Amino acid sequence: xxxxxxxxxxxxxxxKILLLNLFPSGMTETAAAEVAxxxxxxxxxxxxxxxxxxxxxxxEIRDQDPTLADCHDIACGAKIGKLFHADKVLVxxxxxxxxxxxxxEEESSLVLSLRMVDTRTNITNFSDEVQFTDLQMHDELFRxxxxxxxxxxxxxxxxxxxxxxxxxxxxxxxxxxxxxxxxISRRTSVKASAVANTEETIFQNIALAEVVQVSxxxxxxxxxxxxxxxxxxxxxxxxxxxxxxxxxISQTRKELDTQKRLKPKKRVxxxxxxxxxxxxxxxxxxxxxxxxKEEHDRWLISTAGAGGATILFLSGVIELNGxxxxxxWIAGAGxxxxxxxxxxxxxxxxxxxxxxxxxxxxxxxxxxKASGWQLNTAPKGFLISWVKRF
Numbered sequence: 001x002x003x004x005x006x007x008x009x010x011x012x013x014x015x016k017i018l019l020l021n022l023f024p025s026g027m028t029e030t031a032a033a034e035v036a037x038x039x040x041x042x043x044x045x046x047x048x049x050x051x052x053x054x055x056x057x058x059x060e061i062r063d064q065d066p067t068l069a070d071c072h073d074i075a076c077g078a079k080i081g082k083l084f085h086a087d088k089v090l091v092x093x094x095x096x097x098x099x100x101x102x103x104x105e106e107e108s109s110l111v112l113s114l115r116m117v118d119t120r121t122n123i124t125n126f127s128d129e130v131q132f133t134d135l136q137m138h139d140e141l142f143r144x145x146x147x148x149x150x151x152x153x154x155x156x157x158x159x160x161x162x163x164x165x166x167x168x169x170x171x172x173x174x175x176x177x178x179x180x181x182x183x184i185s186r187r188t189s190v191k192a193s194a195v196a197n198t199e200e201t202i203f204q205n206i207a208l209a210e211v212v213q214v215s216x217x218x219x220x221x222x223x224x225x226x227x228x229x230x231x232x233x234x235x236x237x238x239x240x241x242x243x244x245x246x247x248x249i250s251q252t253r254k255e256l257d258t259q260k261r262l263k264p265k266k267r268v269x270x271x272x273x274x275x276x277x278x279x280x281x282x283x284x285x286x287x288x289x290x291x292x293k294e295e296h297d298r299w300l301i302s303t304a305g306a307g308g309a310t311i312l313f314l315s316g317v318i319e320l321n322g323x324x325x326x327x328x329w330i331a332g333a334g335x336x337x338x339x340x341x342x343x344x345x346x347x348x349x350x351x352x353x354x355x356x357x358x359x360x361x362x363x364x365x366x367x368x369k370a371s372g373w374q375l376n377t378a379p380k381g382f383l384i385s386w387v388k389r390f
Contacts, residue, residue, distance in 0.1 A: 008052040008056045008057060008060070008084065009050045009052055009084070009085075009086070010050040012050065013155060013156060013157065013169075014047075014048060014049055014050045015048060015049050015050070015087050015088060015152055015153070015155065016049070016050055016052075016084075016085065016086045016087045016088070017043060017049045017050070017051045017052070017086065017087065017088045017089070017090055017116075018051075018052050018057060018077070018080060018081045018084055018086040018088070018089045018090070018119075019036060019039070019040050019043075019051055019052065019053045019054065019090045020054065020071055020072050020073075020077045020080075020089065020090060020091045020092070021033070021036065021054045021070055021071065021072040022035060022036045022039075022072065022092045022093065022094040022112070023072040023073070023092070023093045023094065024093075024094055024095070025093060025094070025095035025096075026095050026096040026097075027094065027095065027096050027110075032094045033054065033055075035094055035110070035112065035137070035141075036053060036054060037053065037055075038137065038138065038141050039112075039141050039144070039145065040053040042138075042141050042142045042144070042145035043090075043145045043148060043149075045142075045145070046145055046146060046148075046149040046174075046175075047170075047173045047174050048149040048152065048154060048174055048175075049148075049149070049152075052084060052086070054070075057080060057084060058070065061080060061083070064083075068080055072091070073091065074089065074091045074115070074117055077089045077091050077117070078117065078119055078122060081117075081119035082119050086119050087118070087119060087120075088116050088117065088118060088119065088125065088152070089116070089117045089119055090114060090115070090116050090117075090148075091114070091115050091117065092112060092113055092114040092115065093112075093113050094110060094111070094112050094113075095110070095111055096108060096109070096110055096111075097109050097110070097111050097131070099131065099133075101133075107133060108133070109131055109132060109133050110131070110132060110133075110137070111129065111130070111131045112129065112130050112131075112132075112141075112144070113127075113128075113129045114127065114128050114129070114144070114148075115127045116148065116152070125151070125152065126147075126148060126151045126152065128144055128147055128148070130143070130144050149174075149175065149240065150175065150239070150240040150241040151239070151240075151241045151244060152239075153237055153238075153239060153248075154170065154174060154175075154237070154238050154239065154240065155235065155236065155237055156168055156169045156170045156174075156235075156236040156237075157169050157233055157234065157235055157236055158184065158230060158231070158232055158233060158234045158235075158236060159218070159232065160232050161230065161231065161232055162220075164220075164222070165209075165212065165220055165221055165222040165223065166184075166209060166220070166221050166222075166223070166230060167218060167219070167220055167221075168182070168211070168218060168219045168220070168221060168236055169217075169218060169236075170217065170218070170219065170236075171214050171215050171216050171217050171218045171219045172214050172215065172216050172217075172219075173216050173217055174240075175240040176211060176214055176219050176238075176240075177211070177214060178211055178212060178213065178214055179210065179211060180210070180211040180219075180238060180245075181208065181209070181210050181211075181224075181238065181245060181249050182208070182209045182210070182211065182221060182236050182237065182238045183205055183207075183208060183236070183237045183238065183248060183249070183252045184205070184206055184207040184208070184209055184223075184226075184230055184234050184235070184236055185203040185204060185205045185206060185234065185235045185236075185237065186203060186204055186206050186228070186231075186234050186235070187201055187202070187203055187235070188202050188203065188204045189201075189202045203235055205252050205255055205256065206226060206227055206228040206230065206234070206256075207223055207225060207226035207227070207228070207230050207256075208223070208224050208225040208226070208249065208252060208253065208256065209221040209222060209223050209224060209230075209236075210222055210224050225253065225256055226256070227256050227259050227260050285352070285355070285356060288352060289349075289352050289353075289356065292345055292348050292349050292352055293349065295341075295345045296342065296345040296346060296348075296349050299338050299341040299342035299345055300342050302334070302338040302341075302342075303335060303338035303339045303342050306331055306332075306334035306335040306338050307335045307339075309327075309331040309334075310328060310331040310332045310334075310335050313327050313328040313331055314328055
């Protein structure tokens with residue numbers, strides 16, 4: 001049986017549902033089979049599913065394994081679903097019951113209980129129950145089919161990419177409306193499955209989109225978040241049910257945020273050359289070192305001069321009246337700016353000295369730590385000192 005390809009599903013991207021025989025109670029199997037046919041037609045008309053009913057799969061399964069024929073419970077239904085490569089299996093019970101109508105009169109009715117099970121995980125994805133009379137049957141089964149569709153993951157694909165967004169392969173007929181949110185994923189790998197020698201496709205979520213325009217069988221959407229560029233053929237997923245859609249979008253948003261944080265940052269390497277910083281040629285390094293030393297000394301003198309002027313103005317030795325009262329502020333600003341420039345060139349000289357020593361261009365006596373004037377920061381200003389090294 002593993003080598004036999006049993007199928008009756010349409011070859012498209014719709015969800016494949018295998019509908020089992022409804023288990024009758026207080027009624028004939030023939031009547032239950034008629035209700036199952038109406039339910040199958042309504043589920044198919046949602047444009048969300050391709051459905052194989054009891055009449056179709058029984059005809060194929062009897063030749064393979066007669067013990068699985070006329071199955072109506074989930075134990076054998078899961079086996080049949082895997083043989084037919086179905087995505088979901090619908091199992092249900094149907095029994096008659098007396099109900100009171102609007103005139104408070106007793107009337108015969110039917111109660112249908114349904115459960116939809118995932119064939120891969122054996123987890124119940126949706127369950128529902130409805131009570132109806134013969135006159136209400138078509139309307140109630142139509143509403144039940146719509147609820148099944150709303151609570152089942154809708155899967156589609158990206159048809160093409162535009163500058164303004166993307167085009168989807170489902171639309172108003174599948175329940176899509178403006179503002180609908182979608183998860184976009186891309187196939188990353190294929191791994192072997194233990195079920196009937198099949199293969200399972202692995203997808204990675206790459207983006208979120210929002211529908212902005214809807215037609216009958218297609219829709220236009222814009223990308224609202226992504227970790228990778230979207231391409232034609234990428235998979236789309238969404239729920240019509242609001243509660244399930246919110247959970248799907250929230251979980252995907254967290255996943256995308258995590259992937260974005262874990263993605264290694266690209267470090268830009270600038271190829272522009274700074275004077276004497278990366279060159280191993282002595283003449284170029286020496287020229288850069290001299291230029292930097294001149295700037296270092298110039299800003300050292302400027303800082304010392306501006307600092308001295310600031311102290312002089314603030315001491316009150318020179319009376320400052322009128323427009324001259326702003327001189328302490330100007331001198332103070334000059335001291336701060338000169339100090340910042342001095343520290344910059346001091347750090348640059350340290351780098352050049354380290355490079356020069358590593359390449360053998362200079363000895364330690366030529367470094368900025370040699371004897372001479374030095375300016376260092378202090379808690380309340382700058383400290384100027386003459387240092388002699390032996």
